[in-house]
């Protein structure tokens with residue numbers, strides 16, 4: 001009965017407006033800048049330390065390769081951050097995804113807009129995925145920049161002993177980034193699920209980290225070797241495959257399948273939990 | 282007149298479930314709406330009827346189930362039983378199409394503390410698939426202007442006073458043109474000046490043709506700006522209708538001053554008055570449909586010495602105290 005627009009706006013079937021707004025929330029938040037600064041600091045610290053106190057050995061280890069080629073700062077930093085810093089960053093964002101909105105009470109206003117609950121989960125999860133890829137890319141790119149600056153580039157010595165050109169070396173690092181992005185996106189799916197269970201974002205983040213660390217611990221216990229191929233984190237280190245010649249993409253399939261399975265199961269769980277949930281926050 | 286009013290009001294009997302053929306044209310209509318939390322029945326078979334164009338005061342003391350009802354109206358929580366229509370459409374099936382026409386405030390304002398007021402509105406607008414992105418700036422400016430937040434639009438939300446927060450929440454409800462506004466305690470926590478401004482805003486919106494349903498625990502608020510009222514008490518809607526209807530429904534009492542209250546009471550009872558009581562030098566009873574003149578004539582005929590005679594119509598406050606057993610805060 002109130003005055004409507006003369007020419008009513010016809011909604012597009014797919015609009016990226018909400019997703020863009022979500023990304024602005026994630027990447028515009030000061031807390032997350034601090035987190036990303038910490039992620040980017042690690043490759044810088046590694047490179048500076050290696051420059052000041054050059055190590056001895058010339059083995060296949062990424063750290064020992066840094067003096068020969070700055071590109072390895074990227075790989076050394078990713079290896080160093082994979083057990084804790086990268087999962088923690090993703091857990092912070094994923095844990096906050098739904099629980100954070102519930103905690104501030106903004107969830108009820110989003111739903112009343114209305115935002116369809118399935119769409120809300122989809123946008124929240126996409127935001128987490130984009131953050132996961134961005135976080136890995138940030139570590140790799142910072143490592144590459146500081147590495148080239150301090151140690152220079154040149155041909156890359158692979159784990160299998162052969163050399164490839166610098167350009168191909170960069171492509172292989174990109175492959176590592178994409179693979180780890182997928183792995184961390186699976187963690188993000190668990191995170192979004194946990195985030196639908198609570199109104200406490202910090203609690204959700206801690207729970208996600210507990211699950212991650214548990215997966216790392218179980219992966220160390222020999223008696224559980226039958227279980228280990230199915231653990232979330234078991235295949236994360238498989239990215240070393242990108243540094244063999246030739247790259248056998250088949251070796252990455254188990255890791256990708258496990259990631260896809262965790263993603264599917266936990267997104268379905270998040271949906272089942274959230275679609276009919278009472279929002280009384 | 283009062284009879285007709287009663288039937289017009291909330292006492293219509295309506296089939297509770299599965300009556301898809303039955304569509305009310307009311308802006309809000311609930312059918313047996315019920316919400317249980319464990320053993321507690323927070324909302325109990327509520328049959329709201331908010332006519333189009335009304336300013337409906339959803340009145341009840343704290344904890345009477347107003348917010349829970351509003352959460353169900355907005356689809357935030359699922360009813361344990363019952364269903365509802367908004368703007369003449371069944372909510373369960375059409376929520377996505379109805380809600381863009383509904384502006385809401387539920388259980389106080391809630392925004393991202395580290396974003397500015399303007400950024401918070403942009404966030405909500407971005408989430409609205411039906412909102413036109415080409416007009417977003419103009420619509421946000423207009424909403425901010427309307428609630429008087431233009432100057433503070435760039436400040437972070439966490440620096441806002443409670444009154445500013447409340448007004449930002451109202452601005453969010455006004456981002457697009459709305460046919461129905463559901464406002465949960467819109468003046469809660471405001472100072473007298475802010476309260477006046479919000480009430481003026483609500484009246485203005487209603488004048489433009491929107492239906493407004495606002496919850497409140499203040500009877501004075503209902504008397505000042507509402508055309509209709511529904512009273513909640515312990516999860517039940519104990520009465521509803523237009524203010525005029527309710528006033529007409531108010532049970533008028535007659536009061537006879539006499540040396541012989543017992544005799545007067547006998548006459549009143551004989552005339553069919555209910556709830557006849559006596560006090561020192563007085564007799565009282567519910568007037569009902571009887572003409573007061575007839576009572577006086579009969580008293581005189583029965584040789585009851587009448588010193589004084591009066592008809593007392595209770596005000597809304599008295600009525601609601603009677604309905605709910607509690608008073609309403611009439612300050613503010």
Ligand SMILES: Nc1ncnc2c1ncn2[C@@H]1O[C@H](COP(=O)(O)OP(=O)(O)O)[C@@H](O)[C@H]1O
Nearest residue numbers: 280318323341342343344345346347348349350
């Ligand atoms: N999520 C919930 N879980 C359990 N009880 C609740 C919940 N929400 C509300 N209640 C209870 O329902 C009753 C009605 O609350 P509410 O609707 O908030 O009342 P009002 O808005 O009228 O003050 C209260 O007794 C309250 O404690």
Ligand SMILES: [Mg+2]
Nearest residue numbers: 347348388466
């Ligand atoms: Mg309330």
